[in-house]
Amino acid sequence: MEGGGVDHLAEERQKSRFDVDEMKIVWAGSRHAFEVSDRVARLVASDPAFRKDNRNLLSRKELFKNTLRKAAYAWKRIMELRLTEEEAAKLRFFIDEPAYTDLHWGMFVPAIKGQGTEEQQQKWLPLAYKMQIIGCYAQTELGHGSNVQGLETTATFDPQTDEFIINSPTLTSSKWWPGGLGKVSTHAVAYARLIVNGQDHGVHGFIVQLRSLDDHMPLPGITVGDIGMKFGSGAYNTMDNGVLRFDHVRIPRNQMLMRVLQVTREGKVVQSDVPRQLIYGTMVYVRQTIVSDASSALSRAVCIATRYSAVRRQFGSQKGGPETQVIDYKTQQSRLFPLLASAYAFRFVGEWLKWLYTDVTQRLQANDFSTLPEAHACTAGLKSLTTSATADAIEECRKLCGGHGYLTSSGLPELFAVYIPACTYEGDNTVLLLQVARFLMKTVSQLGSGKQPVGSTAYMSRAEHLMQCRCSAQRVEDWLKPDVVLEAFEARALRMSVACAQNLSKFSNPEEGFAELSADLAEAAIAHCQLIVVSKFVEKLQQDIPGQGVKQQLQTLCFVYSLHLLHKHQGDFLSTGCITPKQASLANEQLRSLYSQVRPNAIALVDAFNYTDHYLGSVLGRYDGNVYPTLYEDAWKDPLNDSVVPDGYHEYLRPVLKQQLRNARL
Ligand SMILES: CCCCCCCCCC/C=C\CCCCC/C=C/C(=O)SCCNC(=O)CCNC(=O)[C@H](O)C(C)(C)COP(=O)(O)OP(=O)(O)OC[C@H]1O[C@@H](n2cnc3c(N)ncnc32)[C@H](O)[C@@H]1OP(=O)(O)O
Numbered sequence: 058m059e060g061g062g063v064d065h066l067a068e069e070r071q072k073s074r075f076d077v078d079e080m081k082i083v084w085a086g087s088r089h090a091f092e093v094s095d096r097v098a099r100l101v102a103s104d105p106a107f108r109k110d111n112r113n114l115l116s117r118k119e120l121f122k123n124t125l126r127k128a129a130y131a132w133k134r135i136m137e138l139r140l141t142e143e144e145a146a147k148l149r150f151f152i153d154e155p156a157y158t159d160l161h162w163g164m165f166v167p168a169i170k171g172q173g174t175e176e177q178q179q180k181w182l183p184l185a186y187k188m189q190i191i192g193c194y195a196q197t198e199l200g201h202g203s204n205v206q207g208l209e210t211t212a213t214f215d216p217q218t219d220e221f222i223i224n225s226p227t228l229t230s231s232k233w234w235p236g237g238l239g240k241v242s243t244h245a246v247a248y249a250r251l252i253v254n255g256q257d258h259g260v261h262g263f264i265v266q267l268r269s270l271d272d273h274m275p276l277p278g279i280t281v282g283d284i285g286m287k288f289g290s291g292a293y294n295t296m297d298n299g300v301l302r303f304d305h306v307r308i309p310r311n312q313m314l315m316r317v318l319q320v321t322r323e324g325k326v327v328q329s330d331v332p333r334q335l336i337y338g339t340m341v342y343v344r345q346t347i348v349s350d351a352s353s354a355l356s357r358a359v360c361i362a363t364r365y366s367a368v369r370r371q372f373g374s375q376k377g378g379p380e381t382q383v384i385d386y387k388t389q390q391s392r393l394f395p396l397l398a399s400a401y402a403f404r405f406v407g408e409w410l411k412w413l414y415t416d417v418t419q420r421l422q423a424n425d426f427s428t429l430p431e432a433h434a435c436t437a438g439l440k441s442l443t444t445s446a447t448a449d450a451i452e453e454c455r456k457l458c459g460g461h462g463y464l465t466s467s468g469l470p471e472l473f474a475v476y477i478p479a480c481t482y483e484g485d486n487t488v489l490l491l492q493v494a495r496f497l498m499k500t501v502s503q504l505g506s507g508k509q510p511v512g513s514t515a516y517m518s519r520a521e522h523l524m525q526c527r528c529s530a531q532r533v534e535d536w537l538k539p540d541v542v543l544e545a546f547e548a549r550a551l552r553m554s555v556a557c558a559q560n561l562s563k564f565s566n567p568e569e570g571f572a573e574l575s576a577d578l579a580e581a582a583i584a585h586c587q588l589i590v591v592s593k594f595v596e597k598l599q600q601d602i603p604g605q606g607v608k609q610q611l612q613t614l615c616f617v618y619s620l621h622l623l624h625k626h627q628g629d630f631l632s633t634g635c636i637t638p639k640q641a642s643l644a645n646e647q648l649r650s651l652y653s654q655v656r657p658n659a660i661a662l663v664d665a666f667n668y669t670d671h672y673l674g675s676v677l678g679r680y681d682g683n684v685y686p687t688l689y690e691d692a693w694k695d696p697l698n699d700s701v702v703p704d705g706y707h708e709y710l711r712p713v714l715k716q717q718l719r720n721a722r723l
Pocket residue numbers: 135145146149158159160162163194196197202203204205206236334335337338340341343346429430433481482483484485488492495
């Protein structure tokens with residue numbers, strides 16, 4: 058995307074055998090999406106107000122103030138330029154700095170939209186849209202995060218005053234973690250146990266004002282602050298994750314979000330026909346966005362590692378000629394190219410998940426709740442799968458860049474630090490896999506009942522065939538047949554689920570059985586989710602994809618993604634009898650050959666992400682490949698090099714050196 062200067066990767070770019078500009082459009086999702094993304098990326102990169110190369114050098118206070126400044130400036134630009142919602146979302150993406158606005162737009166607003174009545178939406182959304190109030194999503198407590206039903210904060214209805222009294226009865230009931238809460242939010246959607254007439258009606262959301270709109274001071278009964286520094290410098294420390302305690306704070310009755318359950322003026326609790334699980338709807342929405350974010354974070358790391366692997370040379374010089382580019386080592390390819398393929402795979406499954414979420418939202422509006430369990434299982438499972446894979450991949454990319462990958466200027470340490478909490482927030486990844494496993498066990502248990510599995514479990518309707526089929530691959534080329542690959546993944550996923558179900562049936566207490574077998578159940582859930590990713594990649598290839606060579610590159614990447622999983626999880630495929638050792642070996646042979654096909658296109662495949670150098674924030678990943686002079690120049694900019702002799706020399710170094718001198722003389 059960058060222009061000017063000498064292009065050290067030009068030769069690499071000439072090797073590619075496909076139309077990169079068309080691939081950029083496939084990656085972006087549409088020509089329109091590409092144009093918006095490209096324009097906004099350039100806008101951010103060219104504006105010094107969005108500089109981010111100094112983040113690691115700032116103290117926490119400076120860092121946080123800097124984030125406030127950027128967020129205010131971004132809002133000003135959104136207004137001045139009259140950006141659409143799509144453009145504003147891209148602006149946030151390219152600014153590339155977690156901020157309170159993520160929670161305001163990403164959770165507070167969706168919570169009111171999804172759980173508020175029409176009347177509540179009309180009252181609160183205009184204020185939130187104009188940012189006249191700023192909100193956060195205050196669910197997790199010091200004592201409970203995963204177990205939402207275990208939350209302790211109470212909201213007790215007072216019929217005398219027509220109010221709820223929000224209270225934190227114990228230390229462990231303190232809200233703990235909500236982003237944007239610590240220093241910024243004026244309001245929260247706070248989750249609390251609804252108590253009416255002494256009866257506990259479970260956890261519900263309440264809009265609570267936390268700070269004065271005049272002077273930002275906490276309102277009476279509110280204790281609020283930041284929970285402290287998090288992993289890494291810079292990284293997620295731009296966010297004010299907070300602690301909050303309520304001391305009998307009163308709010309009007311109409312500030313309980315009442316789409317799912319209503320409390321009347323008389324204190325009657327009325328359940329609407331909307332399922333209770335809709336209270337968890339905001340999490341479903343965000344999990345879906347996290348899957349697309351995974352492809353962004355992963356593609357960014359892969360772009361850095363791929364470009365640097367083409368620049369870096371070690372060993373293999375022939376007759377004084379250049380040494381080997383490390384990207385030409387088969388081991389480097391077998392570590393890097395599956396990650397490149399995963400970035401594309403997650404992009405396409407993210408697109409599909411967005412469609413699924415939109416579909417379920419439209420159905421919910423029409424009071425059709427039938428696809429809610431499927432949406433929950435898919436968003437939970439894919440969030441878990443893609444974030445775990447991406448976190449591991451970023452670290453692998455750091456290692457692929459050797460020693461220089463460990464420098465902050467490689468961009469990888471900060472990317473890792475900022476990304477890894479995605480494995481925990483919006484649901485711990487293991488806890489989410491177990492939700493998928495419950496859904497799978499339910500589906501398997503209904504197989505004989507005549508109820509046809511649909512959606513992501515539709516393959517289970519062919520259980521009779523998949524339980525006994527034998528893989529037909531006999532030659533290396535057979536592993537390039539989508540049907541052969543898909544059937545192997547379907548058979549493995551089904552057989553692992555059925556094995557779990559059979560083992561579960563041996564327990565008289567199903568919950569005890571579920572706990573005992575939970576590790577196997579999590580693995581079955583992974584197999585199911587990997588099948589979804591593979592099948593959505595295959596489906597993508599059935600679309601009309603223009604551009605010379607574009608579809609062929611995607612086909613290669615699809616098989617790299619599938620066959621590397623098959624290789625990595627050979628144990629599953631072999632132990633369930635889905636493939637033979639000979640077939641596993643043929644698949645691996647095919648995989649090696651696919652790496653050779655990726656190699657000449659690798660740089661162009663990462664160029665297709667269309668990332669600016671500003672967004673990448675990496676000396677190693679520079680578009681022009683001019684790595685060494687930049688690394689060298691950057692080193693001198695470190696504050697430690699401001700003086701030749703370091704501060705502290707006279708106090709701490711000189712006395713030690715003198716001591717050695719004296720000892721030597723003795
Ligand atoms: C102008 C500028 C524009 C800028 C735009 C900016 C956009 C920004 C976008 C930013 C996006 C993201 C930012 C990311 C920031 C992340 C910040 C992080 C936030 C958080 O972490 S919030 C807290 C998240 N917490 C959790 O995820 C908790 C995890 N736990 C749970 O979800 C659940 O409690 C559970 C799933 C573990 C369930 O436990 P359990 O006790 O067993 O369940 P029950 O409550 O009894 O219910 C069981 C039945 O309910 C079904 N179920 C469960 N969950 C759901 C669900 N979500 N949906 C539907 N159904 C659900 C479950 O399957 C059971 O069903 P069954 O009875 O078996 O039929």
